[in-house]
Amino acid sequence: MLPAKTPATDTDPPTQAAMPPQTDLSRTIADNLARVRERIADAEARYGRPPGSVALLAVSKRHGAERIQAAHAAGQTLFGESYVQEALDKQAALSALPLGWHFIGRVQTNKTRDIAAHFDWVHGLCELKHARRLGAQRPATAGPLPVCVQVNLSGEASKAGLLPEQVSELLDQCRDIAGISVAGLMTLPAPADDLAEQRRPFAALRALRDRLATPALPLTTLSMGMTADLEAAVAEGATMVRVGTAVFGPRPPAGER
Ligand SMILES: *Cc1c(COP(=O)(O)O)cnc(C)c1O
Numbered sequence: 001m002l003p004a005k006t007p008a009t010d011t012d013p014p015t016q017a018a019m020p021p022q023t024d025l026s027r028t029i030a031d032n033l034a035r036v037r038e039r040i041a042d043a044e045a046r047y048g049r050p051p052g053s054v055a056l057l058a059v060s061k062r063h064g065a066e067r068i069q070a071a072h073a074a075g076q077t078l079f080g081e082s083y084v085q086e087a088l089d090k091q092a093a094l095s096a097l098p099l100g101w102h103f104i105g106r107v108q109t110n111k112t113r114d115i116a117a118h119f120d121w122v123h124g125l126c127e128l129k130h131a132r133r134l135g136a137q138r139p140a141t142a143g144p145l146p147v148c149v150q151v152n153l154s155g156e157a158s159k160a161g162l163l164p165e166q167v168s169e170l171l172d173q174c175r176d177i178a179g180i181s182v183a184g185l186m187t188l189p190a191p192a193d194d195l196a197e198q199r200r201p202f203a204a205l206r207a208l209r210d211r212l213a214t215p216a217l218p219l220t221t222l223s224m225g226m227t228a229d230l231e232a233a234v235a236e237g238a239t240m241v242r243v244g245t246a247v248f249g250p251r252p253p254a255g256e257r
Pocket residue numbers: 059061082104105188226227228242243244245246
């Protein structure tokens with residue numbers, strides 16, 4: 001539960017209207033979610049994907065718990081977070097709600113214990129060391145932690161992710177790690193304006209998956225597509241899109257939640 005708000009008094013200074021009142025916020029988020037669901041459904045229909053085959057992960061990083069609560073009230077259950085401590089605070093505030101928490105940030109070695117204990121999924125696995133730690137630190141009471149291996153298909157040195165030719169080795173190494181289960185592949189391409197250009201890295205991720213998948217390791221999850229390029233991702237076989245801005249609005253700068 002969220003802590004109750006202290007009632008305002010006549011002597012309180014006027015608060016800055018940085019955010020709409022709660023009811024407006026709830027309505028805005030519900031409307032936003034409806035529009036995103038419609039975009040996904042339209043893309044499924046246009047590109048011959050079965051209805052409901054693309055899951056929506058609402059990326060709530062840098063937004064407060066009240067926005068997640070509003071999204072949950074509008075039927076959203078899966079949330080993506082990039083910063084461990086920030087996410088743990090929100091999880092504590094929202095522990096009464098049955099939410100699924102996906103870690104989509106950069107995995108850091110000193111955060112694997114918290115990630116293994118407090119998240120339901122990890123997108124963006126890039127290192128064997130992290131896979132081993134996540135597996136070893138996954139609580140015995142929880143099932144194996146589903147992970148996606150992040151692939152860098154834009155060739156940008158600054159972006160996280162393995163090069164395509166490095167993926168099969170990590171998959172082999174992860175196969176026998178208890179406590180994790182490799183669910184598929186994830187990518188976060190450089191922004192592109194044009195649909196054909198947006199589709200290129202997503203098509204490459206799908207082709208890589210098709211090449212590396214085996215009956216024992218089907219790699220069914222393709223985590224790809226965000227606010228600006230979700231249609232391109234659905235066209236190329238995304239099974240989970242990670243959408244922040246179109247659901248919650250622009251993110252406040254770090255430290256100003
Ligand atoms: C922030 C983030 C998103 C969401 O981006 P939007 O453009 O706001 O939809 C998706 N995936 C990852 C890995 C992110 O860090």
